[in-house]
Amino acid sequence: MDKSKHKQLPEIVACKEVARSRLVAVEQVDLKFSNGAERCFEKIKGSGQGAVMVVPLLDADTLLLIREYCAGTHNYQLGFPKGLVDPGEQPQQAANRELQEEVGFGAHGWTHLHQVCMAPAFFNAKMDIFIAKDLFASVLEGDEPEPLEVVQWPLSDYKSLLAQTDFTEARSIAALLLLKDFLEVPDDK
Amino acid sequence: MDKSKHKQLPEIVACKEVARSRLVAVEQVDLKFSNGAERCFEKIKGSGQGAVMVVPLLDADTLLLIREYCAGTHNYQLGFPKGLVDPGEQPQQAANRELQEEVGFGAHGWTHLHQVCMAPAFFNAKMDIFIAKDLFASVLEGDEPEPLEVVQWPLSDYKSLLAQTDFTEARSIAALLLLKDFLEVPDDK
Structure with a gap:
């Protein structure tokens, strides 16, 4: 090795x-x-600015997700809020903006969980994944065509989330299991 | 909810x-x-045929990975063997072919671990992830420009794999943690 x-x-x-x-x-x-x-x-x-994903914890066992129309698959997909970093933004600023635009919360507590890429054979697309805690209600206007459905899910019931047929995006799955690993959540047997 | x-x-x-x-x-x-x-x-x-990824277990605690040049990022990346499904192939057949082309092993034992997608806002790109066990040496000629470096990693040391700066592809990270979850590998504290 x-x-x-x-x-x-x-x-x-x-x-x-x-x-x-x-x-x-x-x-x-x-x-x-x-x-x-x-x-x-x-x-x-692509844009070259990078992207961010946010894993918002409303409390110690409550994840917030969004269900959003995806043009590539022409269906609604469940996943964590995410978006591109705008010019001049730091990744954590972009994460806090996306959280307010897509979920209607800001956060005081931020932890950088991991950086991932996607299909590096074809793209140079880095995404920083953050955990957001200590949430507070705050809405920013985004460019979404319709209000996004916000879905709460118990972290302790992560196996049922993995079993959802509309929760299949690799970066959301990676984020969920990286969070579980980071928090050392016991297996849900 | x-x-x-x-x-x-x-x-x-x-x-x-x-x-x-x-x-x-x-x-x-x-x-x-x-x-x-x-x-x-x-x-x-894209091709529309779908793609596969293989998590090969040489033994109960030994993962096989490859280190491969990626044009998108212009560097070498560590990850699990993967590739597109050819016309007429079933996903598991494609997985067994890619394993022989990229790693030099075939497998008798196959388990479908999960199906993931990638950036569904832009792509309709489904990937089936398989666990491969009961490996046997078997080489198929692929279209790789150079022999791929095969890397062994202890599954019990998965946290050090997550910490590698060249192991960042979201689908490989998802595959590793889905495998750990599937096998109920204890956290490596």
């Missing part, structure tokens, strides 16, 4: 934009690996 | 392709929500 090996990165021989929409730019990257192999990959560029 | 609410989906007023590359197509979707609000979203279409 080698946990610290620094591998030689492939050389980027060429990089060009091959597609662009309002939100997305696709780049084609020509690579030469250290063994001489050559490959052409595509990567997707 | 309403766990089963069936919300009225927005109406898709129009949908058109606005960008395309070799691998990716971006669609613009014009939506009208049930409250009358109108929005224009973009979604990204």
